[in-house]
Amino acid sequence: MASPVNRTYLRQTQDAVELLGKLIRLGRKERKMTEEELSGRAGISRRTLQKIERGDPKCKIGLVFEVANIVGVKLFSDEENSTRYTFGRHIDDKLALLPKRVHRPVNVNDDF
Amino acid sequence: MASPVNRTYLRQTQDAVELLGKLIRLGRKERKMTEEELSGRAGISRRTLQKIERGDPKCKIGLVFEVANIVGVKLFSDEENSTRYTFGRHIDDKLALLPKRVHRPVNVNDDF
DNA sequence: ACAAAATGGGTATTATCTTAATCATAGAAT
DNA sequence: ATTCTATGATTAAGATAATACCCATTTTGT
Numbered sequence: 001m002a003s004p005v006n007r008t009y010l011r012q013t014q015d016a017v018e019l020l021g022k023l024i025r026l027g028r029k030e031r032k033m034t035e036e037e038l039s040g041r042a043g044i045s046r047r048t049l050q051k052i053e054r055g056d057p058k059c060k061i062g063l064v065f066e067v068a069n070i071v072g073v074k075l076f077s078d079e080e081n082s083t084r085y086t087f088g089r090h091i092d093d094k095l096a097l098l099p100k101r102v103h104r105p106v107n108v109n110d111d112f
Numbered sequence: 113m114a115s116p117v118n119r120t121y122l123r124q125t126q127d128a129v130e131l132l133g134k135l136i137r138l139g140r141k142e143r144k145m146t147e148e149e150l151s152g153r154a155g156i157s158r159r160t161l162q163k164i165e166r167g168d169p170k171c172k173i174g175l176v177f178e179v180a181n182i183v184g185v186k187l188f189s190d191e192e193n194s195t196r197y198t199f200g201r202h203i204d205d206k207l208a209l210l211p212k213r214v215h216r217p218v219n220v221n222d223d224f
Numbered sequence: 225a226c227a228a229a230a231t232g233g234g235t236a237t238t239a240t241c242t243t244a245a246t247c248a249t250a251g252a253a254t
Numbered sequence: 255a256t257t258c259t260a261t262g263a264t265t266a267a268g269a270t271a272a273t274a275c276c277c278a279t280t281t282t283g284t
C-alpha cells in the first residue's frame with residue numbers, strides 16, 4: 001500500500017507548495033520558455049510540469065526543485081539563504097552537537 | 113511507465129533537498145521528537161521520514177513540506193519569506209501582467 | 225480573420241513509492 | 255553493566271505518480 005487513502009495537508013503546506021509552483025511558472029514565463037521547453041530541459045513530461053506549477057503535493061520533490069533551479073527560483077541551497085538557515089554555522093556541526101538519539105524515558109511525568 | 117530509468121539531478125537540486133532534510137532532522141531533534149512521534153504526527157511511515165531526512169529526491173513534496181512545517185522549518189509561505197519572493201508584489205498580480213502564453217514564432221532567428 | 229502554437233485536461237499503462245512488518249544495532253538512562 | 259529505546263535497514267505487496275497519447279480550447283502573431 002502506498003498512502004493510506006487520501007491524505008490531507010496543513011494549510012501552510014498547501015500554500016508553500018502552491019507558492020513554489022507559482023514561482024516556477026513566473027520564472028518560466030519571465031524566461032519566455034514554453035511548458036514543452038522547460039519540461040524537456042528538466043527531463044520530465046509536460047503533464048508533470050503542469051502539476052508542479054499547479055502545486056500538486058504529490059509530485060516528487062526532486063523534480064520540483066530541479067525545475068525550480070532551471071528557471072532560477074531560489075531554494076535553500078543558495079548562498080544567500082544558507083547563511084540564514086544555518087544560522088551562521090554549518091548544519092552538520094549543529095547536528096553533531098545534539099545527542100545522536102532522542103531518548104525519552106517512559107515515565108517522564110511531563111505534566112506540563 | 114513511470115520514470116524513464118534512473119534520472120539525475122543538478123547538483124544544486126540535490127543539495128537543496130539534502131539541506132532541507134537536514135533542517136528537518138535538526139528541527140526534530142531540537143524539539144526532542146523521535147522519528148516515530150514525528151512520522152506519526154505527519155501521518156507517514158517512519159521509513160518515509162527517514163528518506164525525507166536523508167534528502168531522497170523521490171519523496172513527495174507535500175510530505176516533505178508537511179514534516180518541515182511540523183518541526184518549524186521555514187518554507188516559502190512564511191511571511192518573512194513571502195515578501196522576498198514576491199518582491200513586494202503578489203505573485204498572482206505579477207503573473208497576470210505577463211502574457212498568458214509564451215508564444216514563440218517559428219523563425220525567431222534568435223542568434224544571441 | 226486565420227493559422228499556428230501553447231495550454232488544459234482526459235485516459236490507460238507501467239515503474240516505483242509508500243507502507244507494514246521485522247530484525248539488528250547503537251545509544252541513553254538508571 | 256544492564257535494560258530499554260531509538261535508529262538503520264530489508265522485504266513483499268499494493269497504491270499511485272509519471273508518462274505517452276490524445277483532443278479541445280485559447281491565445282498569439284501575421
